[in-house]
Amino acid sequence: xxxxxxxANGLYWEHAAEQVLIQPWGKDSLRFRVTKNSHFTPDQEWxxxxxxxxxxxxxxxxxxxxxxxxxISNGNIxxxxxxxxxxxxxxxxxxxxLEERWQVKPGGKKTSPLGIPGRELKPIxxxxxxxxxxxxxxxxxxxxxxxxxxxxxxxxxxxxLELAQRNTQATxxxxxxxxxxxxxxxxxxxxxxxxxxxxxxxEARDTDQLDFWVTAADSPAQIVENYxxxxxxxxxxxxxxxxxWQCKLxxxxxxxxxxxxxxxxxxxxxxxxxxxxxxxWPNQGEWKFDPKYWPNPKGMVxxxxxxxxxxxxxxxxxxxxxxxxYDEMNDKGYLVRSERMYQDSYHFMGNETFFxxxxxxARKYVWDKAKQNYYDNGVRMFWLxxxxxxxxxxxxxxxxxxxxxxxxxxxxxxxxxxxxxxxEGQKAAGQKDIVNLxxxxxxxxxxxxxxxxxxxxxxxxxxxQKQVVAGLNAGLSGISWWxxxxxxxxxxxxxxxxFHELLTRWFQFGTFxxxxxxxxxxxxxxxxxxHADRMFNQPFGSGAFNEIYxxxxxxxxxxRKYLFMxxxxxxxxxxxxxxxxxxxxxxxxxxxxxxxxxxQTWDISDEYMFGPDVLVSPILHAGxxxxxxxxxxxxxxIDVNTKQTYHGGQTVTVDCPIDTLPLFTRASHxxxxxxxxxxxxxxx
Numbered sequence: 001x002x003x004x005x006x007x008a009n010g011l012y013w014e015h016a017a018e019q020v021l022i023q024p025w026g027k028d029s030l031r032f033r034v035t036k037n038s039h040f041t042p043d044q045e046w047x048x049x050x051x052x053x054x055x056x057x058x059x060x061x062x063x064x065x066x067x068x069x070x071x072i073s074n075g076n077i078x079x080x081x082x083x084x085x086x087x088x089x090x091x092x093x094x095x096x097x098l099e100e101r102w103q104v105k106p107g108g109k110k111t112s113p114l115g116i117p118g119r120e121l122k123p124i125x126x127x128x129x130x131x132x133x134x135x136x137x138x139x140x141x142x143x144x145x146x147x148x149x150x151x152x153x154x155x156x157x158x159x160x161l162e163l164a165q166r167n168t169q170a171t172x173x174x175x176x177x178x179x180x181x182x183x184x185x186x187x188x189x190x191x192x193x194x195x196x197x198x199x200x201x202x203e204a205r206d207t208d209q210l211d212f213w214v215t216a217a218d219s220p221a222q223i224v225e226n227y228x229x230x231x232x233x234x235x236x237x238x239x240x241x242x243x244x245w246q247c248k249l250x251x252x253x254x255x256x257x258x259x260x261x262x263x264x265x266x267x268x269x270x271x272x273x274x275x276x277x278x279x280x281w282p283n284q285g286e287w288k289f290d291p292k293y294w295p296n297p298k299g300m301v302x303x304x305x306x307x308x309x310x311x312x313x314x315x316x317x318x319x320x321x322x323x324x325x326y327d328e329m330n331d332k333g334y335l336v337r338s339e340r341m342y343q344d345s346y347h348f349m350g351n352e353t354f355f356x357x358x359x360x361x362a363r364k365y366v367w368d369k370a371k372q373n374y375y376d377n378g379v380r381m382f383w384l385x386x387x388x389x390x391x392x393x394x395x396x397x398x399x400x401x402x403x404x405x406x407x408x409x410x411x412x413x414x415x416x417x418x419x420x421x422x423x424e425g426q427k428a429a430g431q432k433d434i435v436n437l438x439x440x441x442x443x444x445x446x447x448x449x450x451x452x453x454x455x456x457x458x459x460x461x462x463x464x465q466k467q468v469v470a471g472l473n474a475g476l477s478g479i480s481w482w483x484x485x486x487x488x489x490x491x492x493x494x495x496x497x498x499f500h501e502l503l504t505r506w507f508q509f510g511t512f513x514x515x516x517x518x519x520x521x522x523x524x525x526x527x528x529x530x531h532a533d534r535m536f537n538q539p540f541g542s543g544a545f546n547e548i549y550x551x552x553x554x555x556x557x558x559x560r561k562y563l564f565m566x567x568x569x570x571x572x573x574x575x576x577x578x579x580x581x582x583x584x585x586x587x588x589x590x591x592x593x594x595x596x597x598x599x600q601t602w603d604i605s606d607e608y609m610f611g612p613d614v615l616v617s618p619i620l621h622a623g624x625x626x627x628x629x630x631x632x633x634x635x636x637x638i639d640v641n642t643k644q645t646y647h648g649g650q651t652v653t654v655d656c657p658i659d660t661l662p663l664f665t666r667a668s669h670x671x672x673x674x675x676x677x678x679x680x681x682x683x684x
Contacts (some may be wrong), residue, residue, distance in 0.1 A: 001015075001068060001082075002014060002068055002083075002491050004070045005066075005599065006339050006354065007021075007311055007410070010053075010176055011023075011061050011070060011071075013081050017036050017408060018034065018035075018036055019034070019036070019361060020033070020081065021659060022079050022235050024053065024060070024072075025051065025074075025230060026215065026226055027075060027215075027229065028074060028215055028217060029075075029214065029215035029218065030213070030215075031053070031213045031401075032079070032087075032210070032212050032214070033209055034119060035208065035210070036120065036129065036212035037209070041208045044208070046188060046232045046315050046443075046444075047186050047230075047444040048184075048231065048286065049231040049444070050231055050232040050560065051229065051231070054164070054256060060074060061073075061227050066663055069081060070084040073218075074384070074609070075092075076213065076217065077090075077091060077097075077181075077215065077216035079214075079569050079600075080584065082128070084102070085097075088121075089181070089192055089216075091180055091181070092330055094500070095180070097177075097180060098135050098214065099134060100119060100133075100134060100136075100180065101116075101134040101199050102116070102117060102118040102134075103115070103117075104116065105157045107271075108554030108556075111524075116132050116134070117134075118135075119131075119133050119134070119209065120133075121209070124206065128206050128207055128208075128603035128621055129206075129207055129208070130203070130204065130206065131203065131207075132202070132203050133201070133203075133210060133433075134199050134200070136200075137196060137198055137199050137200055140178075140179075141155055142177065142178040142603075143177055143178075143195050144175065144176045144177075144472075144473055145158045145174050145175045145182075145431050145476045145636055146161055146171070146173065146174070146472060146473060147169075147171050147172030147441065148168075148169065148172075148471075148473065148474040149169055149465065149620070150168050150169060150451060150470065151453075151469065151470075152429070152465065152466060152471045152605075153414075153469065154590060154604075156604070157169065157195050157197075158195060159458065160192065160193070160194045160195075161195075161414065162192055163185070163190060163191040163193060163203075164191075164397065164411070165390060165412055165414065165440050166388055166679065168391070169455075170415070170439075170442075170444060170474070171442065172441045172445075172474075172477035172479065173185035173202075173412075174231075174478065176476050178592075178602055179334075180218060181215060181217075182215045182217070183212065184210055184212060184213040184214075184230075184443060185212050187210075187211050188410045189204035189206050189207045189412070190205050190206070190397045190407070190409075191204040191205050196467035200353060205408045205409075206548060209381055213601070215227060221583075221585065221593060224584050224585065224593075225510040225584050228583075230479045231478060232446060232447025233447060233581055233582070233583075233584045234480050234580050235447075235581060236578065237481065237577040238435060239570075240310055241272070242573045242574055242577065243271070243272030243273070243516070243566070243567065244271050244272055244517075244518070244566060244571045245275065245483075245515065245516065245517035246261075246274045246518055247273050247275035247277065247312075247517060247518060247519040247546070248279065248519060248520060248521075248542070248547075249277050249278075249489075249519070249521040249542065249543045250503055251277065252293060252542055253293045253294070254294045254296065254300050257274060257276060257300070258300060258303060260547055261307055262307070262318075262668070263549065264361045266682055266683075268501035268680075268683030269548070269560065270563055271309055272567070273309065273312055274312070275311075275312045275313075276308055276313045276314060276315070277314050277383075278314045279349075280293065280294055282432055282672070283322050283323045283324070283350075283352060284316055284319060285316075285318060285323035285326060285352070286323050286324055287315065287366065287370050287374070288373035288374070288473065289374075293377050297379070298377040298378055300379060301379060307510055310381055310389030311381065312379075312381035312382065312383050313379050313382060314382075314383040315517055317354045317355050317386055317389055317418060318348070318352035318353070319345055319352060319354070319355055320350040320351065321344065321350070321351045321352070321353075322350065328354075330343075330353075332361065332362075332366055333403065334355055334359055335353045335355060336353055336354045336355070336400055336401070336402060337400070338400060338401070338403055338465065339398065339400065339406075345389075345391055345399075346391065347392065354386075356401045357415075357420075357421060358402040358404040358414065359402070359403035362403070363420065363421035363424075363425075363426075363582060364421075367374065367421050368379075368425075370382070370422060370425070375426070378429060379400070381435055381437075382423060382437070383435055383437040384418055384438045385439055386439065387415040387418050387438045387440040388414065388439065388440045389414055403454060403470070411533075412442050412451065414440075414442075414457065415438060415439075415442055416441065416442040416443075416444060416445045417421060418438070419436060419441070419445055421615075421674060423436070423448035423450075428618070434449035435449055436448075436453045437453060438451065438452055439452075440455075441479055443477075443478070444454035446478050446479055446480060450481065452479050452481065452483070453481075453483045454467055454470050454483075455486050456485075456489050456490060457484065458488050459487055459488030459490060459491040459499060459520065459649065460488070460502070461505075461620060461621055464488070465504065467509070467617060468606060468620065471484070471513060471583065471588055472589060472590050472608055474586075474631070475514075475586025475587065475589050476593075477585060478584060479587070480514060480577075480580035480584070480586050481515060482513065482514050482515065482587075482588070483513050484506075484510065485504050485518075485520050486503070486509075486510040486518045486520075486521045487499075487506050487514070487518065488502070488508070488520065489519065489520050489521055491523070492520055492522055493523040493524065493544075494551065495524075495526075500551060500552065500554075500555045501622060503551070504531040504558050504659075508618065508619070509661075511565055511661070512588070512610045512614070512618075513614045514573075514576075514577075514587040514588060514618070520543065520545070522543040522545065522546050524544055525541065526543070526544075527545045546658065557659075558658065560682075564677075564679055564680055565677055568673045568674070568677050569674060572611060572613075572671055573587070576610075588608050588609070588610050588616075589609050590602075590609070591604050591607060591608065591632055592604075594632070595634060595635075596681075598648075600630060600632075600633075601630075604630055612666075612669070614663065614664070614665055614671055615632075616662065616663060617661075619656050625655065625656055626653055626654065626656060627654060627656055628652070629652055629662055630651045631646055631649070631650060631652060633648045633649030635648045635666050636668065637664040637667060638664060638665050638666075638675065639662075640663035640674050640675060641654070641660055641662070641663065642654075643675070645667055
């Protein structure tokens with residue numbers, strides 16, 4: 001017989017050393033914890049640390065002593081535990097949203113001699129547990145979210161996904177289901193999730209307890225609003241960040257960077273942010289400018305400010321053994337530790353170890369260095385690269401240990417703590433408009449003012465196709481600020497007409513991303529080793545040019561057109577940023593977010609809504625000059641390029657020569673800045 005209790009903060013169930021605690025946690029939402037330890041792990045809220053639990057009243061909890069079952073409700077969601085301890089989650093209409101999949105006896109409506117439990121905490125001898133949670137599968141289910149991944153699928157039903165952080169892969173273990181629920185696996189452990197046709201299975205390789213959160217709602221928008229209310233919303237984006245960001249690998253000197261900034265201004269081209277990439281420092285882990293190449297940082301920032309341009313500076317979490325800070329950080333325990341033999345955990349132009357972002361002392365140490373050498377010189381934007389962190393090519397997570405525990409147990413939280421170090425440092429210094437660029441995130445990272453970019457992706461049309469899906473699922477995962485390296489990071493030759501086509505199509509797509517940012521390591525590159533006698537100090541030359549005005553005239557004219565188009569729609573972009581801040585609404589989102597009742601919209605991955613009023617159909621294939629566009633039902637649509645009006649609920653074929661991006665706006669609420677857009681004359 002199980003023990004069932006009405007608690008002041010929720011429903012408690014216990015049997016055979018297993019304890020279950022279910023608590024109301026936000027609107028129409030419940031948090032579930034399961035442990036086989038003596039108690040639930042205190043102060044371990046992970047992604048839910050932002051929100052305060054909503055205490056359930058006793059009339060929301062029902063105990064049936066005779067049937068040995070119990071249930072708890074919070075608004076539209078109810079969780080019940082039957083006489084065998086099996087969990088079922090339903091909505092306000094009694095529809096089953098999630099049901100544990102048990103294949104064991106003794107009896108009940110679902111029995112099996114297989115002996116496979118619906119939830120399991122399997123002991124690691126002498127340590128913690130491996131956790132597994134199994135749910136029944138539904139044939140009609142579609143699953144979205146899971147952060148940012150380099151996959152072609154928007155719908156992850158039928159997929160197996162790693163729960164780990166890698167370059168180009170940002171794991172946010174939150175899913176949105178067309179069945180009317182959102183699910184957060186509130187656990188930063190390395191693991192895997194399987195959305196199979198016969199079961200859904202979540203796994204953690206090392207943990208104290210099972211911890212997950214579920215919300216129920218009638219619309220995708222309400223699900224995302226509930227999720228971001230629980231994990232945090234993005235700050236309000238400052239107006240300057242909605243403009244154009246110029247970047248390349250890499251501007252090597254202060255003189256070179258200022259020259260590019262002046263050239264943009266002299267040509268009358270909009271530019272709001274310019275970026276200094278990596279290896280502007282003497283050594284990795286010194287977080288300062290090399291004075292030989294950057295002699296007057298404050299003067300540089302002031303000169304850019306006079307032009308209305310913000311400066312962003314690259315930060316790496318790597319600390320080289322030759323760094324002036326290495327010995328002190330090692331002595332204080334501020335570096336990620338290894339479990340076996342060698343201390344260094346990364347090799348990129350040296351022998352490096354990552355600073356331990358889970359250690360509050362290490363976070364403060366790194367921020368203090370950045371404040372002294374960057375912030376006090378006027379720098380207010382930081383590019384937090386290598387944020388996974390990137391453990392070489394093997395990602396042997398069992399080899400590393402953090403201040404808070406082994407990497408297997410909590411490695412996925414590293415990018416959140418990395419962003420937290422700078423956000424809290426900037427905030428304490430009095431900065432209000434905080435926007436930092438990161439290469440990785442976890443659930444809740446959005447509240448620290450981060451723009452996620454999709455990492456070092458290749459310059460191919462196949463890669464461009466994946467970026468559309470990556471951005472849409474990132475938005476559904478609470479990451480409203482998102483961008484890519486326009487043109488891709490590697491493999492783009494500036495003299496190749498095929499790359500000019502790719503760059504043009506990517507630039508058009510980038511115009512209708514939350515953040516518009518041009519970056520890449522262009523070919524043909526300059527020599528790699530600049531100073532052989534300082535091989536580990538100043539190793540990199542630079543890629544080829546990446547300024548839009550240096551491309552051939554036909555390409556430049558198209559890029560210029562879309563640069564000014566972005567400028568024209570910036571008031572609309574800022575309206576969407578306000579909604580992201582107040583409601584958690586993603587700026588770019590799948591068609592079903594706004595048109596959930598149109599069943600066809602749930603299967604479309606190559607179109608998206610940019611805010612509520614603009615439908616974007618990016619060109620994702622080389623040589624494509626026509627494409628089919630599905631227009632959601634329930635609305636009339638105006639073709640921005642031809643001004644022709646169409647009824648929704650149909651597929652239309654439109655022309656898309658190289659200078660044309662298919663765009664539509666709602667007839668009931670047209671975006672005039674698009675419909676009336678004209679390209680300004682060039683500056684003499």
